[in-house]
Amino acid sequence: MVNDRSATQVLPYVPARRGGLVLTGAAAPVRCREIRNARPETVVVVDYGSHTRRTATTDAPFGMMSDQGWRHLDLAGLDEVLDGQRDNGASYSVTPTCFIPAADGAGSARVLAAATAQANRLRRQDMVLLLPCSWRWLRRSSVSILAEQIRACRHPVALVMQADGDPLERNQAAEGLRRLCRSCPRLVLWRTDLAAFDAMAHGALGAAVGGSAVLRHGVAPRPDNGGGGHKAYPVVLVRRLLRYHRVATLQDWFAHIAPWTCDCPVCRGAALTRFTDHKADTIAALQHSVCELYALHEELDATLVGDERTGWWRQQLADAWEYHRLLAAQTGTEVSFPKVLQAWRRQSPMALPRAQEQPGHDRAGPS
Ligand SMILES: [Zn+2]
Structure with a gap:
């Protein structure tokens, strides 16, 4: 995963069969088209980074920055944006999902459910639902809710974990991510670091490792995010x-x-x-x-x-x-x-039980 400015420097080292690029930055759509033309076989997609700018709501889980400013996306608008990515040669389209905050209380669970429900209304075969979530969703109290939503999604899901610093250094996060990977067969981990390998070893479909530190975990949304932020030290x-x-x-x-x-x-x-x-x-x-x-x-x-x-x-x-x-x-x-x-290095946790296997969700009732 690289900024559009670094894409051409990295491309020669991306293996054609196993590799690919997730592009960020203002010129990502243009760069996507260029790479598609130069390397027809390479997987290349675009992340608009909407989650670095805005927090999702139940009414507006999707949106993006445009020349005219911030644009909320209804279902038709979302479909149009996804079409636009494909027109630029993206291998598949990625939802411009806004940031989904901490799993405290029912509010953020409703936001997560709204994002999944809207994505499920699109009967496309060529899209991935991006879920940029606070690391707190990985805690034991919340991870099963996240897993249910990912399983309920008709599209593959790309998960971004947000924290100040490394999300997996937070309490219960590394274990939660493993349980998620074991429980959700169509999960991809994005904006990550070597956690890509831990995730894929535990069942994740794939991963996108950030080329720069700012792309190795999710960040809290700020309206002015997405600009330079280039750190000079190697x-x-x-x-x-x-x-x-x-x-x-x-x-x-x-x-x-x-x-x-x-x-x-x-x-x-x-x-x-x-x-x-x-x-x-x-x-x-x-x-x-x-x-x-x-x-x-x-x-x-x-x-x-x-x-x-x-x-x-x-x-x-x-x-x-x-x-x-x-x-x-x-x-x-x-x-x-x-x-x-x-x-x-700790033992791997078990997969999460499905809702109907959990106590209290037994449809047959107590016997
Ligand atoms: Zn070397």
Whole structure:
């Protein structure tokens, strides 16, 4: 998932069969058309980012920014916008859903239900319902409501998790996401990081990892969101650690010992500490991260869905644990094992029961 400005830099490193691009930014529709023309086989879709600007209501779960300002979308308007995405060459259309706030009280549950109900009124075969939700929907008290709505949707659902910082560092969130992935067969995780792999290991159909930090989780809506927000300092995916790190952090770690190198097609054996904040380096850092993501995905893709895939992921996490220990020992510094990786090393939870299997929903009544 990249901003329209980065799309052409990333495209050469996106595998034709397994890869694809989700485009954001003002020029995303134009870029979508260009990529469709240049690479007819590549999956490319557009996320208008409406959820970064407005909060959804039961009356208006969908909307988007246009040249004339904010535009609420009724069903006909929504259908028209989805047609427009396809006209621009998008592989499938994505609903411009506004942000769905925390699952406290019945209000936000009604907003979620309104978004699903409206999407279900569209009998299209070419759309995905985007659900940009607060991380609080993943808590034990709420996740079954979210799962019911995703299962009730006639279209695949792309979930965005919003939080200040990493949503999966929040209490119960990592477990909730796993239960959701196990329970909803047509779920895709968007605007995420390495959680893509945990989700796919637990049954998610696919994922879109953000090319920049701001695209690696949902953000609270603000009317002026969607502008620049480019951070100059380079960040790289360190595959051994299953984690994005600032290059400055790597430079601190490897100040006195030989730095880790990378054999991806961009680095070709060069050190991960070499990236500066110059434009060419930030582009190369992004390209490196894309190569490493797809290298990891190639391994996941080679496993069978189920125990083999979760076993592969557990091994990646065990290796990452060892690399964190090794790094701490070699550098003599404190290298903490991230909370989210700890959460992923725990046993996988069961799938959520369906509504009719839950106590209180038994149609036959008490016997
Ligand atoms: Zn590399």
